[in-house]
Amino acid sequence: MGFAGRSIISLHDMTAADLEVIMDTSGRIKAGRETGFLQGRTIAVMFFEASTRTRLSFESAIQRSGGTVIGFANPASSSQSKGESFADTISTVTGYCDAMVIRHPVEGSARLASDIASVPVINAGDGANQHPTQTFLDLFTMKESFGRLEGLHIGMLGDLKYGRTVHSLATAMAMFGARMTFISPHTLQMPDMIKRELSQAGVSFREVRQPEEAGDDLDVLYVTRIQRERFGDPQEYESVAHSFRVTADTIRGLGGRVLVMHPLPRVDEIAEDVDRLPNAIYFRQAHNGIPTRQALLGLVTGGLS
Numbered sequence: 001m002g003f004a005g006r007s008i009i010s011l012h013d014m015t016a017a018d019l020e021v022i023m024d025t026s027g028r029i030k031a032g033r034e035t036g037f038l039q040g041r042t043i044a045v046m047f048f049e050a051s052t053r054t055r056l057s058f059e060s061a062i063q064r065s066g067g068t069v070i071g072f073a074n075p076a077s078s079s080q081s082k083g084e085s086f087a088d089t090i091s092t093v094t095g096y097c098d099a100m101v102i103r104h105p106v107e108g109s110a111r112l113a114s115d116i117a118s119v120p121v122i123n124a125g126d127g128a129n130q131h132p133t134q135t136f137l138d139l140f141t142m143k144e145s146f147g148r149l150e151g152l153h154i155g156m157l158g159d160l161k162y163g164r165t166v167h168s169l170a171t172a173m174a175m176f177g178a179r180m181t182f183i184s185p186h187t188l189q190m191p192d193m194i195k196r197e198l199s200q201a202g203v204s205f206r207e208v209r210q211p212e213e214a215g216d217d218l219d220v221l222y223v224t225r226i227q228r229e230r231f232g233d234p235q236e237y238e239s240v241a242h243s244f245r246v247t248a249d250t251i252r253g254l255g256g257r258v259l260v261m262h263p264l265p266r267v268d269e270i271a272e273d274v275d276r277l278p279n280a281i282y283f284r285q286a287h288n289g290i291p292t293r294q295a296l297l298g299l300v301t302g303g304l305s
Helices: 016-030 053-064 086-096 109-116 131-147 164-174 192-200 234-240 248-253 274-277 282-287 291-303
Strands: 042-047 068-072 099-104 123-124 155-158 179-183 207-208 220-223 259-261
Touching: 016 131, 016 291, 053 068, 053 123, 053 131, 086 099, 086 109, 086 220, 099 109, 099 207, 099 291, 109 123, 109 234, 123 131, 123 291, 131 164, 131 259, 131 274, 131 282, 131 291, 155 164, 155 274, 164 192, 248 274, 259 282
Parallel strands: 042 068, 042 099, 099 123, 155 179, 155 220, 179 207, 220 259
Antiparallel strands: none
């Protein structure tokens, strides 16, 4: 299936071949071989939930590719503050743009928007469900680092229950035959639905409670913060808030070669002494959000093929 006119909602809608197209296109853009492909196109960036990296990297991606940005960063500045329904907002804005980028706190909202809109919709995060564009930049960063995705051993550490980034990443890495080790407190372990998917796909994974239990053959340690905003009970959050902290000693204990990634923002789960290690690639990872989001926008609007 081609990309022009296509909404990007979930990794479950995609194939390994689709992901390879996005990564290859991202590489061409990062190398400076594709420019100006959003010229004359308007992209609506609509954030119903707070964001720094995702929103700004999308806006930068649009502007660097010659496109025009419209939208809002806070629902209080939209007509939803006046009581307009989400469906009516989407029905209206679809006539103003060539594609929509939407972040929303409610799971399934991006899928609903794609059912309503007459232009491609890109899911920039819907509740604790999926965050596909984060996964695209994660995959691109890993392939840039290792030259491959096939057969990597990925440790995912932190809030695996509510962390939409690790949900999408697990689905994607399964397509490339990765091994996975899930590291979390019992109350924040990877949802059963995702573990069933992996088992049905014949993907190897195991669950441990602390990083040192992951062994010394990890290629990537993918760290996530404990997401305070996803907890309905403040006491439940406090009970797990400081469950782990990755330090330079943690990296040495994992064999010293593991690369450390994080979707950001971080709170206190990665010590600042890790920043100085060559293993720390999370800021390069964040910056790769620009070429990968440029690639995606170019593909779905038909500016690239």
